[in-house]
Amino acid sequence: MKIIAVCGMGIGTSVLLKMNAEKVLDILGVSAEVQAADISRAKVDGPSADIILTTPELVYQLEKMPGKIVAIEHVFDLVEIREKLSAALS
């Protein structure tokens, strides 16, 4: 399982998304590699990801990727991340 967490700059939101997704995956007992990336990096590494984690505003830039897109509104809300990730994993 490969997950890519994407934000515009690759230093803020994507890093937070990656850390909190890892917490949730741990709770769910799912083993996955999670990478943080900016938009341009995501265009290179995104196509091989099973799941693309991002925020709603960036979804349109990632829609052509084959992986499932999971848009997180509140990056600190582990409940939201858990619900949306679980749905994408099932």
Next chain:
Amino acid sequence: MSELLNQALAEGSISVRAIASNWKQAIELAGDALVTSQRTTTQYTVAMVKAFEDLGPYMVIAPGIALAHAKPSEAVLGTGLSLITLTEPVVFGSEANDPVRLVIGLAAVDHDSHIDLMAALSDLLMDVMKVNMLLQAENVEQVRDLLR
């Protein structure tokens, strides 16, 4: 954890009860504080505003909280944070998380070396009670006490 935050928030990087009338002014306050605390040049502030213009309000990462940042560049003198609390909430155009009352400025020298700092920041911002206390802080000392 909190030691990391206190180090990242150098002298001059915190401003409480600030006034901004729009998202641009709010981001500029976070940029000015990074400049004052000698973590960035003014060019970084310009880059943060441009990033927001280009990519939209995705920097509003949680209800009431904006994480203003741009890419690592020559404008970054050192990894650091700034913290601005706003007297009046400001609309950033985020459907889910407007209006903003806390602006965190982030500068990083590269993509990796600030990961521990982000973990500490995440722990802080996840704590709703602490964020509310931050927003009510009347001076910089009270903010520092909350970070300890």
